[in-house]
Amino acid sequence: MQREVDADFARYVRARQHQLLRAANLVCGNGPRAEEVLEQALATAAGRWHRMRDEPDLAVRRLLYRDAVSSRGGRVDAHGVLAALTPGHRALLVLRYFEERSEPQVAEVLGGTVPEVARETSAAVTRLHELYPAHDVTELLDDASGGVDEVDLAQRAWDAALAGRRLRRRRVASTVAGLAAVGVVVAVAQGAGRVGPVPAPSPTTTTSKPALQRLPDGTMYAAMPLEGEEDGLPDFDAGLPSAIDPEGRTVRLSTLSSPPGSVVAVYLRRAATHYRAVLVPADRTQVLVDTLDLLPTRDSGGNEGEPLGAKAISADGRYVVFAQPRAVVRLDLRTGAVDRYAVPAPDLLVAGWRAGSTVVARTAGEAWSLDLSQPSPTAARSAVPVALTRGVAVPVTDLAGETVTAGRWAASGAYFDQDVTSPVIVRGNGPIYQGLVAVDQDARAGRVLLAPESPDGRTGRVKECCTVLAWADPSTVLFRSSGYDGSWVLAWNVETGRVYDVTRLDEGGGVDYPHAVALAVGSRG
Structure with a gap:
């Protein structure tokens, strides 16, 4: 990638940046956030320009709209009209009426099928006309984005792509420098006849830093590598394939004579205004569940989430459950059957298996349990779990994702008190404010895994970067x-x-943005 901005790239960006920035503002509703979303999309395009320069439009719009729809950066104020719509519906209207794209083109950008686009666009237009029958959609969107000033992003996007490439090269170089030492460790382990994913330490290594150390407050901690250096870690065999590609090839469930029956993971794909589950068998093509449309979850503040939790797959691997407004939906992986169970809460956030056939569904402050072995399960109020870190002396300010337990240990994603973590930042690295916390429930003592940020301030981990999925073994x-x-x-x-x-x-x-994923391996208590 050349240092100077490619002339064709600059021309492309400057011809479209104002229109795209207006579109981003309409969808995510926040000026700085819209500019950031567009710059990120263009930076990705810059890094791939040698491959996509002939036909960049579709790829750029996919990047832009996917991130804009996922944004929680604010609300749009166009006489109060667009603020009443979901980001997904905004995206549909912006593509159809502001960018004047056809329904097949919209389906290509957002995912899903042409009938789905037509149906959801019609629903969005109907909603607008119910609230403001005198408004023309195209005129409304033009007026709402008319005050957005043009910003020249060509050089900024190119520079961001260069910075990302330099960072990745530095990481690769540091990883390669450590391969010789890793090779010695592996050789010692193999020579001793050790079997398993964990390499044995070299007995001659006396100066390496121990994996567990102590923070200034006495909490034991370990540290992850910088984001992007995961390839340099030793491997662990948890029964999963070496890679799962959420953009990879799938077959539709409706075309199969029977579901795959056994899977190692499930994740979600966004399709216009809803989600679809994708089943990951151990050694077969991924299966798109096109027979089930899942709505986003929405908390009491209106923030959207993904309806798949870490504990969504039953212990026997047969069922997957999803949180939906006022319901838990269960998919049978052996038969493909879908069952819906009523729960009296419009703002359910997550559903997961507890013991046996019991499923627990939760909002931010309430919980319900359903015994799905019963002929007609009824949701019963359940105790809300106590926060993992209550009464435990660890520098955790908040938790992220679900708490998962195995034996005496329980773990969750976490946010940290930076006054405590800042003294252990490796020179040249960025701040440490998130990671994992694990609590020994017998000893009521905790330890943390720190996730250091990249030093450039532009790349690094996303917010809520680290969430627990399962326990491979008790430790x-x-x-x-x-x-x-x-x-x-x-x-x-x-x-x-x-x-x-x-x-x-x-x-x-x-x-x-991360795809929600659930594993069918290990313990997910």
């Missing part, structure tokens, strides 16, 4: 780590502090 937790360079399943041994690479989940590239 090794599997978790999701997501950032600029992609998304991974990693493993952390809470006893030794060591971190391992399990599975790569996606290509990354700076703008991809």
